[in-house]
Amino acid sequence: METKVHLPETEKPSSIKAVVSALHDQGLDPQHDKKDWGDWINLPPHKTVISIESMRGMTTSATIEYADGEDDALEIPIITAFRELGWYGTDEDGEYRL
Secondary structure (H helix, E strand, O other): OEEEEEOOOOOOOEEHHHHHHHHHHOOOOOEEEEEOOEEEEEOOOOOOEEEEEEEOOEEEEEEEEOOOOOHHHHHHHHHHHHHHOOOEEEEOOEEEEO
16 A cells, blocks of 8 residues: 655645654654665664655655555554644545645
């Protein structure tokens, strides 16, 4: 399962540091992994990852890619972290409040 999240265009981007901090505040152990081809937030010991689009350490969108069977345990803390930062979800029906 995957969930796409983003900030509305009217909002200023979040720093990746703020996203990592919000995830940490939810009891997770986020680790930012910056690669040439993109940024990832890993949540060890879980296999779920967050692919996060960034430009100079700032971000407005991400995709949460849940590993099989991990969505039940991780969905609430991850979504809560993004909700507290003012992010929204996006699905086939459009934008929705987290």
